[in-house]
Amino acid sequence: MSDRYELFLTCPKGLEGLLAEEATGLGLEETREHTSAIRGFAELETAYRLCLWSRLANRVLLVLKRFPMSNADDLYQGVLEVDWAEHLEPTGSLAVEFSGNGSGIDNTHFGALKVKDAIVDKLRTATGDRPSIDKMNPDLRIHLRLDRGEAILSLDLSGHSLHQRGYRLQQGAAPLKENLAAAILIRAGWPRIAAAGGALADPMCGVGTFLVEAAMIAADIAPNLKRERWGFSAWLGHVPALWKKLHAEALARAEAGLAKPPLWIRGYEADPRLIQPGRNNIERAGLSNWIKVYQGEVATFEPRPDQNQTGLVVCNPPYGERLGDEASLLYLYQNLGERLRQACMNWEAAVFTGAPDLGKRMGIRSHKQYAFWNGALPCKLLLIKVQPEQFVTGERRTPEQREREREQAALGQSEPEVDNKKVESNQAPAQIEQARLSEGGQMFANRLQKNLKLLGKWARREGVNCYRVYDADMPEYALAIDLYHDWVHVQEYAPPRSIDPEKAQARLFDALAAIPQALNVDKAKVIIKRRERQSGTKQYERQATQGRFTEVSEGGVKLLVNLTDYLDTGLFLDHRPLRLRIQREAAGKRFLNLYCYTATATVHAAKGGARSTTSVDLSKTYLDWARRNLSLNGFSDKNRLEQGDVMTWLAADREEYDLIFIDPPTFSNSKRMEGVFDVQRDHVELLDLAMARLAAGGVLYFSNNFRKFQLDEGLAARYVVEEISATTLDPDFARNSKIHRAWRLTAR
Structure with missing residues (x-):
């Protein structure tokens, strides 16, 4: 065999250039880049060194043979030779991996099987001995790559992927692979910063991957120094003496690096469940003296107290996979930007993001951006110099102002001028942020503040603390915004297909940035959901599992709302006047609430002195919620909760009721009901069944929110029917008169 080998090094997509630089520095010659790989030539010593020292590669493949092939027989014969x-x-034992297709092989499993057969047939002895298959820990891992009619047969020297350093046995929900984390640190300039004695902080450290990789770079520790089993460990071409020499050199370098005064490397993580796993990973890496991890939110992380110390802030914010994550992510990025400006002047920052548009909302410009891939997800690395001239403040500054800002920054003074108005050092961050709203965001904030001023007076006078403050008043900002005490519930109406999705998202971010300022609420108390046209029971389906209930009050009763887990909150605010009307009329009456949902109207009826109440719904979840609402107000006796399909239940019921409330869904189906309910088609049958249960002199209130609904004219021939929609809308829904329609029915 030759003393010089062709080598392939695989890597995550986007790291090819960095890997080529690293591998060349480690001795690879004639280096060329390919998609998710590089190739070159080197002696065995360099191949070993690449296995030990590459922070970026996944695998090191030593090419055994290249040969042309046009069919499966060519493949078998080429490997056999x-x-x-x-x-x-x-x-x-061996394992075979096969990649590529063509030349009559379109199934990688079939291709791997042909390679395995050739190797086994070649090594089969007269006594019947033959290699076995071991996919987990084989003596030899063979890789064949089919590329445009050429087969490249290689020996995998690395064994398990090189990103698996061995220290990260515990991880969070969506961790970065170790070699991707190392690539981000290298691209962000951490080797340069570390060599100068700089510090490193990760304000969203998870289980500490950035921290460990950074410390290993700073302490000159080979990333795979502790790996015990390699792809070459049982290879007959392995030269143990050569490997031992390289490994001993790496050990000596690590000992020397760890003997140096440790750099200041700190991680902060909001989730308390990740703190101990992160510390365990750090301890396994042998870096507990270099790295410390603390629990804390992004807004509280502290760089090194030494004011002269600078360094790198690096983080990988969550990407947000679910609808409704926009608000929390926007505020997370805003908080990160605020913290960088306030506490990390003259530091550098590297933000690895799957949502580059959110990166623009930090209020600080990046001077460089690099494209990366995290698995199949395209991402960007934003590199930032935390200096006043990079701050986005919404105003244009003269060169003299910029020079004065630099002087103030050098003296340790904070936030010089914003919007041509001097901001005092003790001014609240929210005031500073207000100047950073876009023009559209400021217009939206102005409208919110105007609405809040007008509706706030009415709400205080009427004792209402849950109300709608905005409902798509400005068509380009298609949101419904409700206040629940000090919480804000935002529903985004899905934009029409004619609207550019990027523009729609930009407007959403503008609005979300404005909401905390305009309504003077904590960002953490803004919840966003997307409301689209619903079918069946979709609007009632669970969207999250936080299980966090908030107590609110209305008309002297206490009610529980859940702002996070469902599209609706458990309290339809537009029905407030109807609920209060029921409370006023319920004294001494038998009350029936059909499609009761969380039974808020029932609580009002009980508060008004109803003799008894019966509430019917198909959902056990909402009946449990209804039970909690009743108990919260001390109502447990004479308040019956019935689970069942309303139409079936009504047909079987023989009780009489003096006051009935019906607010059905537009459309409903369920495994527990027969057929499908359609309010337009089925409302006549529903009302006839309910009116048959209405006692003499009783009243039935019927409401629904189907905008195209038409009440059947024939009902007026059998009952006294009065539309009362206009009287069932409070000022907070006056702008949306079609939010629901309501009728009062009595017997003739």
């Missing part, structure tokens, strides 16, 4: 006795004992 290799002298496999130089590589593996007949009693050894």
Whole structure:
């Protein structure tokens, strides 16, 4: 065999250039880049060194043979011609990986099987000994890559992927692979910063991957120094003496690096469940003296107290996979930007993001951006110099102002001028942020503040603390915004297909940035959901599992709302006047609430002195919620909760009721009901069944929110029917008169 080998190094997509630089520095020659890989030539010593020292590669493949192939027989024959006795004992084990297609092979499993058959047939002895298959820990891992009619047969020297350093046995929900984390640190300039004695902080450290990789770079520790089993460990071509020499050199370098005064490397993580796993990973890496991890939110992380110390802030914010994540992510990025400006002057920052548009909302410009891939997800690395001239403040500054800002920054003074108005050092961050709203965001904030001023007076006078403050008043900002005490519930109406999605998202971010300022609420108390046209029971389906209930009050009763887990909150605010009307009329009456949902109207009826109440719904979840609402107000006796399909239940019921409230869904189906309910088609039958249960002199209130609904004219011939929609809308829904329609029915 030759003393010089062709090598392939695989890597995550986007790291090819960095890997080529690293591998060349480690001795690879004639380096060329390919998609998710590089190739070059080197002696075995360099191949070993690449295995030990590459922070970026996934695998190091030593090419055994290249040969043309046009069919499966060519593949088998080409592999068979290799002298496999130089590589593996007949009693050894192997695993085969196959990539590519063509030349009559369109199934990688079939291709791998042909390669395995050729190797086994070549090594089979007269006594029947032959290699076995071991996919987990084989003596030899063979890789064949099919590329445009050429087969490239390689030996995998690395064994398990090189990103698996061995220290990260515990991880969070969506961790970065170790080699991707190392690439981000290298691209962000951490080797330069570390060499100068700089510090490093990760304000969203998870289980500490950035921290460990950074400390290993700073302490000159080979990333795979602690790996015990390699792809070459049982390879017959392995030269143990050469490997031992390289490994001993790496050990000596690590000992020397760890003997130096440790750099200041700190991580902060909001989720308390990740703190101990992160510390365990750090301890396994042998870096507990270099790295410390603390629990804390982004807004509280502190760089090194030494004011002269600078360094790198690096983080990988969550990407947000669910609808409704926009608000929390926007505020997370805003908080990160605020913290960088306030506490990290003259530091550098690297933000790895799957949502680059959110990166623009930090209020600080990036001077460089690099494209990366995290698995199949395209991402960007934003590199930032935390200096006043990079701050986005919404105003244009003269060169003299910029120079004065630099002087103030050098003296340790904060936030010089915003919007041509001097901001005092003790001014609240929210005031500073207000100047950073876009023009559209400021217009939206102005409208919110105007609405809040007008509706706030009415709400205080009427004792209402849950109300709608905005409902798509400005068509380009298609949101419904409700206040629940000090919480804000935002529903985004899905934009029409004619609207550019990027523009729609930009407007949403503008609005979300404005909401906390305009309504003077904590960002953490803004919840966003997307409301689209619903079918069936979709609007009632669970969207999250936080299980966090908030107590609100209305008309002297207490009610529980859940702002996070469902599209609706458990309290339809537009029905407030109807609920209060029921409370006023309920004294001494038998009350029936059909499609009761969380039974808020029932609570009002009980508060008004109803003799008894019966509430019917198909959902056990909402009946449990109804039970909690009743108990919260001390109502447990004479308040019956019935689970069942309303139409079926009504047909079987024989009780009489003095006051009935019906607010059905537009459309409903369920495994527990027969057929499908359609309010337009079925409302006549529903009302006839309900009116049959209405006692003499009783009243039935019927409401629904189907905008195209038409009440059947024939009902007026059998009952006294009065539309009362206009009287069932409070000022907070005056702008949306079609939010629901309501009728009062009595017997003739």
